[in-house]
Amino acid sequence: MSQESTRRRLTQQQAETVSRLTVAAVEVLNEEGFDGLTVRTVAKLAGVAPATAYTYFSSKSHLVAEVFWRRLNAGVGEPDLSTPPAERVAQVLREVSMVVAGEGQLGGAVTMALLGTDPDVEHLRLRIGGFIRRRLAEALEVEPENPGPLLDALEMIYAGGLVHAGMGHMSYEQTSERLVAAAHLLMEK
Template identity: 90%
Template sequence: MSSPLIQESTRRRLTAQQAETVARLTDAAVEVLNADGFDGLTVRTVAKRAGVAPATAYTYFSSKSHLVAEVFWRRLAAGVPEPDLALAPAERVAQILREVSMVVAGEGQLGGAVTVALLGTDPDVEHLRLRIGGFIRRRLAEALEVDPENPGPLVDALEMLYAGGLVHAGMGHLTYADTSDRLVAAAHLLMEKQQ
């Protein structure tokens, strides 16, 4: 049985066969990115690599930015579990920030492509950007055991911290591992100020 994530799409709920098609397209997108970079990525080339008709691919993804944002969303949702409540709050926050920052580490061109894609104006990307931001906000709120609907200034500061860190890494200024280390150190400083 597929997880809800696999059967969920920006545009609609997916059948098992449609979910398989979307999975093939997202896998092929990473392959094309690694071979040709973001500039060489098109929905058409991804469709060809996935063995899917271009018209079919466009029923799922409105643009290459939408496709890359979907790849990131799927990696994030699958790779960032709920915080371990047995840990101290600062360690739970560090756990979330590490996992968020490392979700595209070692993925070749994917990190930079995600940065470009998420800054786009495509309405489907905007929808995913809100979903991604809400997911990370919930994880941080869970780590601090606060209400995700009204988490307070510490979660707001942590959100700004990770967003800036990931853009910095996506631009190639730091590796994702270095970014992760710096995010955790900065989060510890923020949390010390709160005590």
Template identity: 75%
Template sequence: MSTPAATSVSTESTRRRLTAQQAETVAKLTDAAVEVLRADGFDGLTVRSVAKLAGVAPATAYTYFSSKSHLVAEVFWRRLAQGVPEPDMSATPAQRVVELLRSIALIVTGDGDLGGAVTVALLGTDPDVEHLRLRIGGFIRRRLADALEVDAQNPGPVVEALEMLYAGGLVHAGMGHMSYEDTADRLTEAALLILKEHQ
């Protein structure tokens, strides 16, 4: 059974609100994109190849996704929104931040080239990717602000430092310099240093 947050993400698109049938089509496309990435990597992925695997007409696929970068960014957004829980307010602020950063770092673990593809995709200039980049950044900022019990509209230097930390860590991992598991550990260590300095 879908949670309200999962349902919201599944019916929300970069370009428009989706009907149940459209949401099902987008889900097929995003699932197929992960399979194509596993088999062919980001260089081998095309919207057309994903559409074929999903059993969707290419023209239909392009009504939802303007480019392969848009498609991969959507995969990441959905995983992030559905897989990163709200902070556990019974934990300490530091524990909440550490758990959040670990969840973000591990969201693409085990899916072959997905992490590297996400890095490339999110750095693109496609306007639909830019929209998702802002949505993703806003989501993570809100989660960090909630974890530290500060205002997301004016979160202050600690949240901003943590944003820089996770963004740099994920780019570093996406470039293949470190596994996502190791990145999660390094993010934890660095976050605790930042939080210690600002307590």
């Protein structure tokens, strides 16, 4: 896992502190929900001074976005180029949609956090979107900078699907299968 945070490179000790904070954030989310989450509460649970926590995370939205970024980065691998393109796209969409599956209130919190206006969240939102775009481009064997309409459509599908799941309309498992089915429909055209 990368030791780079939103704001700077981290020493090993700093990386461990950030890791404790992100783990504690998920625990607090599952007990208190997004509305009850505060950086101060997370810091207390992680055994970190609130001032220290705020040096890494400007807001609760920033903290939740970082949790999602770390899980996405660790949970979405490079597509298997030995499989057909539709299967590679399905692999990426499944992995993206399942990053927060079974994580209690994390999915809804990620949706709320990523839709915010915090500049640190905006930075992560761009990083997250770029990462997913690269993975889908790799699956399609196209350049991310010159993707064509298929990649654009796939991005719209996953973004809408994840927002839909984050609002609680369906589970992430159900969303995953619907994303894959939609991708297959697009790719058959």
